Amino acid sequence: MFITVGGIPGSGKTTITNEIVRIGTSLGLPITRVKGSDIMCKIAGVKNVDQLRSLPEDVRSKIRPKMFEYMYEEDKSDPTTNRVRDMHYSFPDGSGGYVALAPQRGDTDQLLMMVLLNPSPEVLLDRRVSDQVIRDDRNRNLPIIYEELEFEKRTAVSNAEIIGVPLFICENNTSPDQTATLILKDVISLR
Numbered sequence: 001m002f003i004t005v006g007g008i009p010g011s012g013k014t015t016i017t018n019e020i021v022r023i024g025t026s027l028g029l030p031i032t033r034v035k036g037s038d039i040m041c042k043i044a045g046v047k048n049v050d051q052l053r054s055l056p057e058d059v060r061s062k063i064r065p066k067m068f069e070y071m072y073e074e075d076k077s078d079p080t081t082n083r084v085r086d087m088h089y090s091f092p093d094g095s096g097g098y099v100a101l102a103p104q105r106g107d108t109d110q111l112l113m114m115v116l117l118n119p120s121p122e123v124l125l126d127r128r129v130s131d132q133v134i135r136d137d138r139n140r141n142l143p144i145i146y147e148e149l150e151f152e153k154r155t156a157v158s159n160a161e162i163i164g165v166p167l168f169i170c171e172n173n174t175s176p177d178q179t180a181t182l183i184l185k186d187v188i189s190l191r
Helices: 013-026 036-044 049-054 057-077 121-130 142-163 176-190
Strands: 002-006 031-034 082-087 090-092 098-100 111-117 167-170
Touching (some): 013 176, 036 057, 098 142, 111 142, 121 142
Parallel strands (some): 031 082
């Protein structure tokens, strides 16, 4: 079963995902992290995530269904393991708008819960400004960050309703171990 951890770039998805796996493993839960970007890189024939990001969105959108198919097939072969993947529920389309990632076929049967990391825009801006590397997908304009957060939240809420799974919204994830522990309590109760 899958647990998705979503949020816009810089919201702490990788940190929280790693904490969920670390704490879950220490509790004896069969749990692993799945990186969709690694699978997409293989499918696209690129060496790293930076090369993947440089591909046009229409190319990446054609790769995503194959990535999900691969992940869900792997999950079916080992249904006892909890798989945590960080992802975006939406993303900028490159022309000032946003694209909502639609629910996938396997989500209804294999998605246990969704998590949305939704830090304050000011905290997110601070994180992005302090980044060592400036990335194109991390806007440093506060009004645009507000838009990104709002669109991501609307998409997550809508998708959770469509799929019929619980959505855990974390408005403040400044303590990754506490956030991960709360998420794992929900996962344990749902399994």
